[in-house]
Amino acid sequence: MVSITKEDLFKTCQTGDILLYNSKTIMGRVIEYFTGSLYSHVSMILRDPTYIDPKLQGLYIIEAAAEDIPDSLTGKKKLGVQIIPLEYALNYYKSSLMGGVYYRKSTIERCTNFNNKLKSIIQKTEGVKYDLHILDWFRALFDVEIGNRQITNRFWCSALLAYIYVELGLLDKSLEWSMIEPRQFSYYENKRLSYINCTVAPEKQIINI
Structure with a gap:
């Protein structure tokens, strides 16, 4: 697999680019196994x-997760949708013993309309709780076609990203984002997503973190 250094990533990455994570934590290993x-x-x-908040200068990520630092937008720790510095997210993986991070560059028309849409999406999702519902995990894992498959009051990481891409017009509106797994954002793994109004390059491993 092609690689990219952290330095080059910081120089070139843009809003909408995707990060995929391989984790050696117990929870990460469980998700990867199943x-x-x-x-x-x-x-x-x-x-x-x-354009979201004047204090957000620099590089950040938006994710659905639990972190040890406060959300950069509200200053509060959250279990759910939050914005944190990219530097912090990558520092966890300085040791290869913790896993690795992979980067997918997206080609998107990042205009005022794009920014306005993204601001609206973040205003709607910021602070939404992490999806810990066992039934939701069961449905996604076994592709069970019951219940709401476009949930907006709770997200796991890949459901959030799929929802953002749908709302930005980069994935089809019919996509059932609550069923999406992290691997579907990979170029190399099965069940890859079909993007619209953008292209997304194959992932590169980030090195020299």
Whole structure:
């Protein structure tokens, strides 16, 4: 697999680019085992999203997760949708013993309309709780066609990213984002997603973190 250094990533990455994570934590290993994937987590990069809040200068990610630091937008710790510095997210993987991070570059028309849409999406999702419902996990794992498959009051990582891409017009509106697994954001694994109005390059492993 092709690689990219952390330095080059920081120079070139843009809002909407995708990060995939391989984790050696117990929870990460469980997700990777049951989904048959290298990946257990996914997030989206935000570059200088000052149109969301003037204090958000620099590189961030938006994700659905639990972190040890406060959300950069509200200053509160959350179990759910939050924005944190990209540097912090990558520092966890300085040791290869913790796993690895992979980068997918997206080609998107990042215009004022794009920014306005993304701001609206974040206002609607910021702070939404992490999806810990066992039934939701069961339905996604075994593709069970019952209940609401486009849930907006709780997300896991890949459901959040799929929802954002749908709302931005980069994935079809019919996509059932609550059924999406992290591996579906990979170029190399089965069940890859079909993007519209954008292209997404195959992932590169981030090295020299």
